[in-house]
Every structure is written in C-alpha cells, then in structure tokens.
Amino acid sequence: MTLTCSTDANPTANYTWYKENGNFISLNKGPQLVFSSIQSSDSAEYFCTAENELGRISKNVFINVKYAPKLPSVSVSPSAEIEEGSSVTLTCSSDANPAAKYTWYKKNEDSPKASGQIYNITDFRAEHSGSYYCGAQNKLGRSNSTLHLSVVADTSPMIVNITRFSVVVLGLIPLLLVCLWMRKKKTVSSTSEANEPIETVELESGPDYTNLSDLNMVSAEQDEEPEEQEDLV
Template identity: 25%
Template structure:
C-alpha cells in the first residue's frame, strides 16, 4: 500500500512539473545600436494563475545575480550593463515574457534565459537559453525618387522601417541647396513594424543636376544613410559645334577632296533629339548621348554652305549654325577689258586710257599680281580681282603682261598681249615717207599699191 501511494505521488509531481515550459527561439540576431527582441511565451501550473509573480532575465547559462538583464520587481537588481535598457514587450500575467534590449551592444552577446518566481518555492528557470548575436548596423533608409525639373518644386520621401519601439531614430536630410532643408516627419505602425517617414520640400536648380541628396537615419550610437544622385531635367543648353579641323566663330574650313567631320553636342536631361539640317533638308538625326556627327567622305565645292544643328527635348530647344567652306587652289583665271580681248590680246589706240581686269576663283582669296618684263606692277589680296590701269597709253606700254594668282593650295597664271595702235596723222606721215622712198627706187604700180595699203585708214 505504501509503495502504491509513493508511485502515485511521484506521477503527480511529474505531471505538475511538466507544466513548466516556455517557447523561446534558440538564436536571435540583432544589429548594433538598434534593439534586440527575444520572443518568449511561458507556461506554469494552473493553480498559480492568480498568484503574483516576478520575472527575471539572466545573461548567463545559469542563475547568477551579477548577470541580471531584467528584473520586473526590483530594478536595482539589474546589472549596470543593462540599466535603463531592458523591458518586457508583453505582460507577465498574459504569459508573455518577451525581452527587449534597447541600444544593443556587442558586449550584450551571449545566452539569455527567463526565470519566474511565484514565491513559496514556486519558481522555475526556463531552459535551454536563447543565444543573442550582435552584428554591425546595416539597415539603411529608403529614398523614393521623384521627377525633378529645374525650377519646379518637388517633394522627396525618405522612410526607415524598424521593429524597435524603444529609442526612436532621427531622419535628417543633407542637400546641395543653399538654404537649410525643409521637411516634415511622421511615424506609422503596421503590426510590429514602425515606419519613420520624412518628406523633403525642394526646388531643384540646374546646378543641382548630378549632385547628391542624402537621407540619414541616426540612433544614439550608430547611423546610416542613403544617397540619391539628383537627375534634374532641363532644356538643351550650351550647344557647341566642334571639328578635328579648325572651327572659328561658327566657321569650318576644309580643303577640297579631303574628308570632314563636324560634331554637334549639347547639355540636356533627358537626352535631346539632335538633327543636322542644310538648305531646309534634314541630313541625319539621333537621340543618344547628346552628340551627333555630320561626316563628308570627300568634300566638293557643292558641300559648302550653312549647316544647322537643332537640339530638342520635352523642356525646350536650342540651335546653332556653322558655315562650311571648301578651300581650293586658284582656278578659272580670266582676263577681261572694256576694250576688245581676243585670244589673250588687247589692242588700244595710243593716247587712250585702258583697264585690264584679272579675276580668279579660289578659297581662300588669292594673292593677285600683275607683272611686265619681270617687274611687279601691282598686287592685292581682296576679292580675287585685280585691275591694271593705263591713264594714257604710249607705245612703250605695249607688250606682254602676266597675271599670277596664288594661295596656300596652289598657283594659276595667264598672259595678255597689249598692243598700242598708232594715231592717224602719224600713220599718214609714215605712208608719205614710204611712198617717196619707193618712188625713187621703183617707178610705176608699186608705189600706188603701197600708198593704198598704208594710208587707207589714215
């Protein structure tokens, strides 16, 4: 009978003892500077439901008064390491023993177990403990991009999510603007997640394009930030035209027969539609990286003229002209005169004035020179024309004259023969002298023929 009673008592103790249990994870990871939460639900014999209780958390494998992380009755019992940093997230009477450690540190790493004390010997240590691991702070805030147009106000939102409801983080902005940033702040909660939000009020300028906008989250001992590179939209500007050949004041000069390439580039965001036009005709167009080449494999004089580059995006338009000139050696040199010019020959009566024009086609303009008997008479570099003038012709002015045209690409030249016709009286006198001479030598028909030939135009 005694043996049977002892067995029943042992079985009853085992059943009662089996009611002491807890649900807590074997491992918890927390980020340095944030909070650590160790979930915990504990059970105990039902006859203790209405009994007052004390909850204690230890930062050790076994019960040690020097490792008290939390004490629900006597805060003075809490270790200096955890003073004012630990609390329960639930209510002990609701069987919730979850521990929260605010501003967690690396030295907080280690085992944690919960102990409940109902008094009168009804106490229990819940094992196995939970291992807490503290890692570096890696969470970052999130910036939600907004379309930015130069001169147009915009709101930019930054948010940070956390499950820590102890120390609240601070969200701050670092902007490239000259004035201090203006922002509003709010906190919302969904379940265990707290969302801290800051809305920045900003009017971006063109100078802010490509600069950084920073949202920073700060806790007492740690902080992190998110950086957004500002993409400020603006109309095309600073349109420029360049070339491997010389470009001078919107003017490009290339030698005939050579190849040429002209680059149109612009600053804009978003990228512009770029178009090359000539004489109202579109040559080529693109929308790429704000650059567009115009190429000529082999230049002719027909390629010369004014070309226009137009850049356009949704915010505006910019355009610029460039004049393409084709350089070539002198050609088509010609000699003309108000007097008759026949097969490089000019005939003018003695005593009259005369003017002879030498003209040529070339680019750049040629040095033009008139020469006679190896002597330079006059020279010029103007509009590819050079006059040679004689106020009153004499027989000494007769002869061969040479016009020479020369530029850096070559030379052209041409001769003209100037003949001076004698005056009528002088011609008659010479005819009479000739007649007398011939009359002395010859008698008869010959003098008459000479007279007629020589003096018919006197």
C-alpha cells in the first residue's frame, strides 16, 4: 500500500509523514509512504505535513487493516481438573478485525456445544471430560484452539469412608489386646500345670534270683524253719 501526499505551493512544499501511536512518530520524508507488506499493527492514523518558508499545512488519514482471527487463547476457571458436580467456565479470545464470532465444539461431536466467547458447564460430570476447542471466525478466515478437560472424583465420600474405617480399627484395637492378653494368660497357666512334680510310688523289689533252682532252695529253707522252731520249744 502506498500513501501519497500533494499540495499546491510556491515554493515547492516539503513533505513529512507521521504516525500517531500515543504520540507522533516521524516515519518518512517525501510525498509518499510505502508499506511493502502491511500488517495488523499498521492500523493507525497517519498525518502528512506539507511545509515551505511561507507556511505549513497537514492532512490525516486513518488506515484500518483487516485480518483473520489469530490463534485463540482459551482459559478455564477454576482449573483444568474439575471436581465432579462443580461448575466450569471456558473463555475464548482472539485478535481479529473485524471482531471474531466464537463457537464451542467437543471433539468427536459434530454439533456445536455453544456459541459466544464464554461457555459455562454446570454440574460437571465424567461424561463432560474430553477435548474442547474454540473456533474464532470472521469473513477473512477462521482459527481454532483446543483445551482438554478432565473430571476428578469428589473426595468428600472417600474422606468419610476413611474416617469411618479408622474409627472401626481404633475400636477393635483394645478388644484385640484383651484377647491376646487372655490367650497369653491361659498359655502361662497351662505351662505351670505341666511343670508341677509328679508323685511316684516305688515298689520294693525282692532279691533277684538268677535261676529257678535258687528260688526252690529258698522255698525249702522256709519250709524247714518251723520244724527247727518246734524243736526249740
């Protein structure tokens, strides 16, 4: 694109181009201002000043550069991992001229989920997990940006169950200790009874007889003793 400035002046006027960007920036000396490859950042108001020794005059022109949406920026609140049952807000924004229109899609689904820059999901469930993308579009083009959402289980029931289990375990510990103490006591009692001395009765044994003839001789002697006693009488 080329901007050309001209005026009727005698002597011939000198030309200077300025860009207003909060303040005036001098860009070029001469009647023409050339943009070899104009960019979106070139959108601004430009001033041409024509001046000679007799005076000065200026003229302004506004350049509005139109362009397709840049890569959208997608944000999620409160976070990318959402607790089941909570709400989530997706926000999409893109630099575009003219302003972009936004459409929300979920991956592997043909129908759009919502339109507009903000997409709210209430009562987030497991089936809501997946990849979402925001499409920003104007008459010059379209651009998409993807975001993945995943649901995490609500930890409240888990905490309640853990607490209940802990209470049960703590309640069983004293009972277990009592059972162990009673078992140990019973074992010690049985051991004491087993260690008591056993009373035995010893039977006196008669003389050993090596053979049957010795036994017969003793019997004969016992039979003779009364006869001797009768003689003494």
